[in-house]
Amino acid sequence: MVMSKEMDQQDPLANFKQEFFLEKETVYMDGNSLGLMSRRSEAKLQDLMDSWKTFGIDGWTEGENPWFTLAETMSARVAPLVGAEAHEVMVTGSITSNIHQMLSTVYQPTVERFVIVVDDLNFPSDIYAVESHLRLRGLDPAEAMRKVGSRDGYTLELDDIIGQLTDNVAILLLPSVLYRSGQLLPIREITEAAHKKGILVGFDLAHSIGAMPHNLHDDGVDFAVWCHYKYMNSGPGGTGGLYLHERHHQLLPGNAGWFGSDKTRQFDMDHEFSKAQGAGAYQIGTPHIFSMAPLLGSLELFEEAGILAIRQKSLELTSLLRQLVGQQVPELVDVTPMHDEARGGHIAFSHPEAARICKALKKAKIVPDFRAPNIIRLAPIAFYTSFGDVEQVVEKLQSIMENETYKNFSNERNVVA
Helix, strand or coil, rough: HHHHHHHHCCCCCHHHHECCCCCCCCCEEEECCCCCCCEEEEEEHHHHHHHHHHHHHHHHHCCCCHHHHHHHHHHHHHHHCCCCCCCHHEECCCHHHHHHHHHHCCCCCCCCCCCEEEEECHHHHHHHHHHHHHHCCCCCCHHEEEEECCCCCCCCHHHHHHHHHCCCCEEEECCCCCCCCCCCCCHHHHHHHHHCCEEEEEECCCCCEECCCCCHHHHCEEEECCCCCCCCCCCCCCCCCCEEEEECCCCCCCCHHHHCCCCCCCCHCCCCCCCCCCCHHHHHCCCHHHHHHHHHHHHHHEEEEEEHHHHHHCCCCCCCHHHHHHHCCCEEEEECCCCCCEEEEEEECCCCCCHHHEEEECCEEEEEEECCCCEEEECCCCCCHHHHHHHHHHHHHHHHHHHHHHHEEEEEEEECC
């Protein structure tokens, strides 16, 4: 414990822990699935509910955070976290709806180029979206969707990704961080390789935004989508986000809607669509004000802490976690890439009894995350996890394995794993 005490004493982000609601005597290691509520997020949600109470319909233009321009205001603050220009980002929709919006906008298949390349390890919703989008275009996913395979079942090789980029590929859509193993893909290298072959590139940032800095604009990424409820701590079902590089802003949205209009003309009620400038054009419906509100509070914390400091602490926390697990619980197989530049904000461990181990951890007041078929994900979050917390998690895990208390539980996932 001496090492963790010293690290906690030297932690420049230590005071942020008091900003969050933490269950007593519980260590929360599942912020890569759902981040915890901060006091500021709670306050911002209350503020926006009060604006409805106070102003009624005038809340669209009155109060501290007028609803009519709230998405644009927030987008300018999210943009630095993804390394984009303010007009390239929009807080809107969800990952899946934003994938549909981006594909309907930039995917223009021809007889020569029609294939969308994805990967064999991606989150299912992304695959469902691509498949259904292809069917809407009259294309057979068996022919028009191609998956990059994995050599080990946990990670992807750059050579294998590039090897799938043949002349008939139109779009490459990959996660920035693989949700099971935590592998961080080399975004710039992938984008440059695809662009040399005339292929557009999109990334799903669900498991990287809020955990590390990005450089989407300078890296030349064509489009990206993400949620805000993991590392960004915006709450369950919180409004997501999209990015579209400015070189594509002349494109009409594939799915046009009223809130994609030029705001100065939106209430002209003209049936001729007046496209907004920038990423605002790719909104569809009315912003979900209460689902966006917690992000306002969370953004304050990110702006105060700084994403570089957050990434540094995240790397230190995960390095300590994997070091201690390797020493004290060697039966768990670490499947996350070793190098800092190749991993995100969580460490993944493989074990045949993973589901029951996760249940035993929860019983011991450690909140992990199970992913089928055999993965235990542990995510120490820079804002609210201490180095002492990490040591406590490993001590509990060691006890569970040595005493085989996990055998008191079934090795089947819960409904929500």
